[in-house]
């Protein structure tokens with residue numbers, strides 16, 4: 001029997017490719033969706049099925065699929081030069097323009113320098129290493145430890161894994177870096193203390209205070225967190241949390257790193273998630289939305305206080321012995337410049353806030369109508385449907401039951417891609433999404449629950 005091309009690729013994939021975040025054997029029996037086309041908020045698979053992309057790629061295709069302006073910028077750059085290095089003594093024009101543009105956008109945060117890489121894990125790794133280097137330049141080489149949040153996700157490099165707050169990412173790759181500590185995340189739906197957001201914000205910020213007191217702030221380089229936790233389940237902190245965290249970091253002289261790999265450039269409804277909380281971090285980690293995924297790129301952005309330490313130094317300690325072949329890749333930077341034009345011209349942070357509110361309002365009724373939905377929560381276009389075995393105790397469903405997978409599968413039948421993550425479903429559509437596309441997502445997910453949750 002002659003296989004069609006779709007079936008050939010599915011079968012071949014199982015034999016030749018390992019995929020992130022899954023057991024290799026799974027893709028043999030359950031071939032992946034092979035995506036072949038994208039257009040705005042929609043994608044199409046190799047079997048000709050069209051879906052609203054409720055994932056926005058992987059929280060990253062903010063400007064929508066297949067934008068002519070971005071493709072044109074990529075081609076124009078490729079016609080000039082496809083690659084050159086940014087190592088010692090070299091640069092390309094788009095990387096310079098993009099660094100200046102990012103600093104202009106991050107002007108309110110007092111940012112001063114940009115260090116490029118190839119993605120979010122790189123941006124985090126660079127932030128961790130540069131923060132240690134900063135303290136060495138400041139004459140405090142013993143400040144090396146990192147504090148982060150449980151449920152936090154900071155990518156997959158050894159530094160990121162060591163500060164990740166989910167055991168799922170950690171155990172298999174142990175031993176991890178010493179000197180990394182995780183404190184409780186301010187999670188209103190699941191915490192042992194209170195239902196009052198303000199009180200929760202104070203309790204969790206006090207944990208950081210006590211840990212820094214105990215460890216000695218003079219041994220800690222930085223606290224790192226996502227302004228809205230993404231992969232951990234879209235956990236939105238109380239409004240007082242980030243301002244309190246900033247105060248605690250300042251009191252102990254510890255740097256504050258905002259991992260804005262997901263929230264950067266509008267997803268949570270403001271240009272940066274930390275800006276939404278009224279806080280200026282010392283370092284921003286950016287990736288994903290910076291190029292909307294058209295070409296990989298990461299950026300670590302450092303404020304004036306940090307840059308000043310380098311300005312005052314000419315020693316070897318100040319040499320940045322860190323970097324990637326693809327730091328400042330000219331094609332990626334050209335794509336980013338085109339994407340940032342769209343982010344600003346079309347005010348994507350405002351559309352994320354508006355459409356995020358519509359999506360949240362559309363899905364909230366599931367809390368009543370669906371037996372397994374404990375909470376629907378979100379901020380901007382980051383949403384999670386929290387699945388429970390018991391609504392009263394809020395005990396999560398058993399992730400091994402595969403319920404989230406079944407819902408996602410049904411949602412696809414009704415024309416929408418959503419992401420099953422253990423005990424949650426996650427939605428993070430493109431930031432250019434329109435009313436009727438949001439409504440399609442709501443209707444597909446509602447129907448999926450009607451089928452699976454009766």
Ligand SMILES: Cc1ncc(COP(=O)(O)O)c(C=O)c1O
Pocket residue numbers: 119120121122124153154155156226230231259260261262287288
């Ligand atoms: C907050 C956060 N940081 C870092 C990363 C890692 O980014 P990448 O997968 O591009 O390495 C992610 C990826 O989802 C993320 O959500």
